[in-house]
Amino acid sequence: MEEEKLNFIEASFLVLTILISHIIMDLPNMIIKSQNSSAVLNVIYITILVLIYFFIINKLFEPFDSKNILSISEFVGGKTLKVILGIIYSLYLICISAVILRGFCETLKIIYFPKAGLWIILGIFLVLAMLANKFGERNIIKINTILMPVILLSVFVIFIALLRNFEISRVFPLLGNGVKSTFVDGALNMCSFSGFIILFFVRPNLKNVKDYKKVGIVSILLSASYLVLSVASSLLLFPFLTANAEVLSVYLSACTIRFGKFMPRTDALFMFIWIFTFISYLSIIVSYIVKFSKESISPKSPSIATYISAIAIFIVALLPQNSTQVHFFQNVVYKYLSITIVFILSFVILLIGYIKKKKLNKTREIQ
Amino acid sequence: MNFFRKLIYDLTNDKNDEYQFILGENNSKTNPELPNELQKNQKVYDSLDVNLEYVHSRFNSLINSDVVIREFLINVKGKQFKAFILYIDGMVNTDSINNFVLKPLMLKNYSNQFDGPQVVSEAVASNILVRRIKKFNIVDYILDNLLPQNDVEKVNDFDKIAQDVVSGNCMLFIDTVNFAFDIDAKKFDKRSIAEPKNEPVIMGSQEAFVENLRTNTSMLRRNLCNENLIIESLSVGKSDKNQVAVCYIKDIANSDLVAEVKYRLNNLDVDYLISVGELSQLIKDDMDTSLPETLSTERVDNSVSYLLQGRVVVIYNGCPYVLIMPATILDFLSSPEDVNVNHVFANLFKVIRIISFCITLLLPGMYVAIVTYHEEVIPTELLFSIVASRSNVPFMVIVEILLMEVSFEVIREAGLRVPTPLGSTVGIVGALVLGQAAVEADIVSPILIIIIAITGITSFSIPDYNLGFHLRIHRFVFILLGFLGGFLGIVAGLFMYLLNMCSLRSFGVPYMAPYAPLILKNNSGYFVKPTWKREFRNSALDPKKKRVQGKTSMKWRT
Incomplete structure (x- = not known):
């Protein structure tokens, strides 16, 4: 049973998978578009904000030992709130993963499978996620632990390989569109860390709850490095990136890498790694949706929850009619939905729970 | 004349008198299932005759040519008892039975003629000799005095008797005694210890197990x-x-x-x-x-x-x-030589084995995927060369590669089956002559021959035979996936393959340990540490003793 629990590296990599998949989606493009030359500075800034946010969250979690946000919501508002929150989180994950998957599959379709139907590519990913869930969440995390170092390495390779092509002057002016744009409006770019949501649920799975802080810091810093390198690669490489570019910005960066005459194009190799990331990501998302449904509505068979969640992602992913709508979902819906659910709603629930717990403890002490 | 006589006979008679044997027909009448009553925990009887009859029946001694039952008389203290020994010819040391079982029991000697009391101990007290004498018991007497063998047991269960007799022991039955003496007298021809044939090492022991x-x-x-x-x-x-x-x-x-x-x-x-x-x-x-x-x-x-x-x-x-x-999977990629050589060399070999593992499993599939979907990965000059070499090949790349893979497997299988001196000939004819002919006939492209050859050679560097088999089969799966979905197909297959590996356990130990689950404590992982640094046993095995050596194994340096 002890083996079912995660050590801090496994837990960090679990959180990282979600964070990095969101980054690969097209976040660098979105950040560069909104911040221009201050994109790197903005990423550093939001990283600091997220770290501060995490320290607060960690403090708020302390009285609850190894409970997750759903258990805390039950403590705050009873079973009803738990069910409502379970449904909200499930819908959020379905929507976000569907948008991310759609963006990635569109890229795959354009590059490699122009004749294949989009639904086939989407279907392959979702069938794999369903099959992966048959092996259980623990095995998905195990494979994730093996793959993550390779995934992390890929962005460093891209960055280093592109170093000689970088135009450093593109980071100037440092403040881009201005102080307000970088530090006030730019704070909304915290949505890049929407994978943070897993940190609200990972606590009960940890072998040692004291590792929670370490898990949070490591995963945030590693994903921030990934984001910084991705943003820097795109910013320093291209004079401009349009929001409506039909392929991923990290892919565009990878396309320009040349390793001499023998390897003129290496983007397929990076795509190879990113496909791994997305399958892993989707498997984790489906397993978490199943977990939420188990905790909140206790379905008779977890397999049914797996199928339903995969089909739901499939349907939502097919909803946008064209790439403009996909970009709208990625740049607007994703941003505000993530900020609302991950950074506001979860925080409010946790804060109320914390206050209630403190009051309860005080009352007990008085008695 | 005879011919015509036979012809007339054949024309006038039906041919249903020809000999025919069909196994399984009228099975229930001619080949009934034998009752198993003789083998139900039967104990040894008191009567020797009954035991003899039972043994005859159980060991089918009337039709079994190598089952020996020797009846004789035992001389004990001047009295005679009926007895018999049972053994299987060719599995026992007959000299040992003759000299140390039959001789002491049958021939007159000091031990079996001695009629005095059996003294257990004696002491002298006040000039009076006090002796403890054991009451005569034939069984104890035989065991203590007449069977000079190092391994003799009393057995009263016929199942155990049967098992030991077929293992090469000799059984002694005596009248009125309700058990048998199980005498270890094994001796049979066996292969002598030789060098390992399939796991040779340079710096290690040269002894291999045998059949015994x-x-x-x-x-x-x-x-x-x-x-x-x-x-x-x-x-x-x-x-x-x-x-x-x-x-x-x-x-x-x-x-x-x-x-x-x-x-x-x-x-x-x-x-x-x-x-x-x-x-x-x-x-x-x-x-x-x-x-x-x-x-x-x-x-x-x-x-x-x-x-x-x-x-x-x-x-x-x-x-x-x-x-x-x-x-675990790492054990299958390790060689006994790894610990014998310097850890730097060992780790280099290990890296090579990992690369070989990946090439064996994925290279043909990757080739199909790249040629079909991801040509941009190939350098332009090489791509031209591949396209030119494939221009005259009439088959699709999948057919071409499957053709060559299957041919390679057939050559490999044929090489194993033919007598050893011919094995290399089959390999040369198959690989060189057929390969070259296939290229010249434009059945396959030269680049494909290189791919198949590399895959074949790397598959031989997998230390474990069974893992090699596994990889050979799964290679075909990846070829199909590469053809169907390019890198997407291969990644999908690889993901499921790794996931399956992660879900496996071998006697409770995760198959991918110590990497999945990640066990950080006391593990060197796949790579070999220097000899002086191998302080702990593999913690995935949860051994009782965790430490292999002290913190400072080379105490002479301190």
Whole structure:
């Protein structure tokens, strides 16, 4: 049973998978578009904000030992709130993963499978996620632990390989569109860390709850490095990136890498790694949706929850009619939905729970 | 004249008098299932005649030419008792039976003629000699005085008697005694200890296991001087009842692991087993995977090394390979030579093996994927060359590669089956002549020959035979996936493949340990540490003793 629990590296990599998949989606493009030359500075800034946010969250979690946000919501508002929150989180994950998957599959379709139907590519990913869930969440995390170092390495390779092509002057002016744009409006770019949501649920799975802080810091810093390198690669490489570019910005960066005459194009190799990331990501998302449904509505068979969640992602992913709508979902819906659910709603629930717990403890002490 | 006579006979008579044998027809009448009453925990009778009749019946001595039953009279203290011995000719040492069983019992000598009291002890007190005399008992007397053998047991169960007789023991039955003397007099021809044929090393021991169980256990004992080495005997199979030895070091191996191994071996409902290969398939955790879950080795030093790590070794009588359990994927990619050489060399070999593993499994599939979907990965000049070489080939790349892969497997299989001197000829004819002819005839492209050759060569660098088989089969799956979905197909397959590996366990130990789950404590992982730094045993095995050596193993330096 002890083996079912995660050590801090496994837990960090679990959180990282979600964070990095969101980054690969097209976040660098979105950040560069909104911040221009201050994109790197903005990423550093939001990283600091997220770290501060995490320290607060960690403090708020302390009285609850190894409970997750759903258990805390039950403590705050009873079973009803738990069910409502379970449904909200499930819908959020379905929507976000569907948008991310759609963006990635569109890229795959354009590059490699122009004749294949989009639904086939989407279907392959979702069938794999369903099959992966048959092996259980623990095995998905195990494979994730093996793959993550390779995934992390890929962005460093891209960055280093592109170093000689970088135009450093593109980071100037440092403040881009201005102080307000970088530090006030730019704070909304915290949505890049929407994978943070897993940190609200990972606590009960940890072998040692004291590792929670370490898990949070490591995963945030590693994903921030990934984001910084991705943003820097795109910013320093291209004079401009349009929001409506039909392929991923990290892919565009990878396309320009040349390793001499023998390897003129290496983007397929990076795509190879990113496909791994997305399958892993989707498997984790489906397993978490199943977990939420188990905790909140206790379905008779977890397999049914797996199928339903995969089909739901499939349907939502097919909803946008064209790439403009996909970009709208990625740049607007994703941003505000993530900020609302991950950074506001979860925080409010946790804060109320914390206050209630403190009051309860005080009352007990008085008695 | 005779011809015409036969012709007339054939025309006038039906041909239904021709001899025909069809197995299985009228099975119930001619080949009824024999009653099993003789084998139901029958105890030895008091009467020698009844025992004799039973033994005749049970061992089918009237039709069994090598079952010997020798009746004779025993001389004890001047009296005579009827007796017989039972053994299988060719499995016992007849000199030993003649000189140390029959002679002392039959011929007159001091021991069997002595009629005085049997003194247990004597003492002199006040000039008076006090003797303790044992009451005469024929059984004790025979056992103590007339059977000068080192290993004699009293057995009263005919099942045990039958099992020991077929193992090469000699049974002595005496009238009025309701048990038999089980005398160890084994001697049969066996292969002498030789060098390992399939796992050669340069700097290690050159001894390999043989077919005889006792020789194998003795080799383990000789190589592992530790009184805590336990060798437990079990029998497997209902008809065959072959001996299996479960070996482990009591103060190192996890007790639960040992219990689990014994539990699985004791709960096999099979009539017989031929080799450890069959046994390993019957005791593996996951039946659906073709991945091996137990290591097999013919090397004694390798087995000793695994025993010292806290694993269990199972020796099967009649097979020169032993099973080692539990095993992880990393063990299948390790060679016994790894610990003998400097860790830098060992790790280099290990990296090469990992690369070989990936190439063997993925290269043909990757080639198909790249040629079909991802041409941009190939340098432009090379791409032109590939396209030019394939321009005259009439087949699709998938047909071309499957054709060559299947041909390669056929050549490999044929090379194994033909007599050894011809094996290399088949290889040369198959690989060189056919390959070149196929290229010249534009059936396949030259680049494909290179791909198949590299894949074939790398597959030989996989140390474990069973893992090699597994990779050969799965290569075809990846070829199909590469053709259907390019890198997407290969990644999908690889993800599921790795996921399956992550879900496996070998006797409770995760198959991908220590990487999945990640076990950080006391593990060197796949790579070999310097000899002086190998402080701990593999924690995935949860051994009783965690430490292998002190913090400073080279105390002479301090």
